[in-house]
Amino acid sequence: MAEIFLAGVLVSFVKLMAYGDIGIGSSFIPWCLFCLVQLRAFQCVDRRWLWDDIAPQPALAQPLTPGITGIRQSLRSCACCTAILPAESLVCPRCHTKGYVRRKNSLQWTLALLFTSIMLYLPANILPIMITDLLGRKCRRPFWLAWFCCGARGLIRWRRLSFSPVLWCRR
Numbered sequence: 001m002a003e004i005f006l007a008g009v010l011v012s013f014v015k016l017m018a019y020g021d022i023g024i025g026s027s028f029i030p031w032c033l034f035c036l037v038q039l040r041a042f043q044c045v046d047r048r049w050l051w052d053d054i055a056p057q058p059a060l061a062q063p064l065t066p067g068i069t070g071i072r073q074s075l076r077s078c079a080c081c082t083a084i085l086p087a088e089s090l091v092c093p094r095c096h097t098k099g100y101v102r103r104k105n106s107l108q109w110t111l112a113l114l115f116t117s118i119m120l121y122l123p124a125n126i127l128p129i130m131i132t133d134l135l136g137r138k139c140r141r142p143f144w145l146a147w148f149c150c151g152a153r154g155l156i157r158w159r160r161l162s163f164s165p166v167l168w169c170r171r
Contacts, residue, residue, distance in 0.1 A: 006035045051081040055094045058083055076101045 016022050064084070065073060074087040080097040087101045103109075128140035 002031075003035045003039055006032065048082050051083070051094065055081075058085060058093050060084065061086065071101060071104070 013022065013024075060075075062073070064075075070076060070084070071087070076085055076087045076099060077083070078085055078092040078095060078097060078099055080099075081092060081095040083092055083094050085092060085099070090100070091098055126142055128142055131138055131140055133139075
């Protein structure tokens with residue numbers, strides 16, 4: 001999470017530079033180095049090996065059967081330490097993290113939501129959403145077509161130091 005905070009600080013720093021003179025303090029460079037070292041440590045350390053070194057895997061009442069899913073064997077995996085646990089246990093005995101069994105039919109729910117979003121996304125981009133008034137002529141256009149036409153005429157300019165475009169229309 002430190003690298004996310006660093007990204008937020010850098011974005012805020014760039015935004016605030018437009019309003020005045022802003023400098024960095026003496027602790028900013030060590031903070032950046034800490035973020036880089038932490039990121040590299042997360043890349044190099046294998047989480048499963050580390051947890052096996054800290055504490056052993058909890059013993060299972062039944063042996064694992066290959067080719068059968070964990071839900072059918074009433075097993076689940078801990079999200080923190082990747083230990084294989086009985087589905088009934090709510091707390092992992094190794095890392096003491098609360099967990100749950102994956103919901104059944106979650107793939108079907110995900111696909112249903114994906115297709116619903118596609119069905120709603122297509123009409124939203126085809127139906128007219130914008131009324132363009134150019135030299136007294138009003139024209140109803142979908143957003144993407146109005147964006148393309150305004151961009152071809154040079155009416156849209158990209159603002160520096162921003163992630164989103166800003167519309168500036170000439171008068």
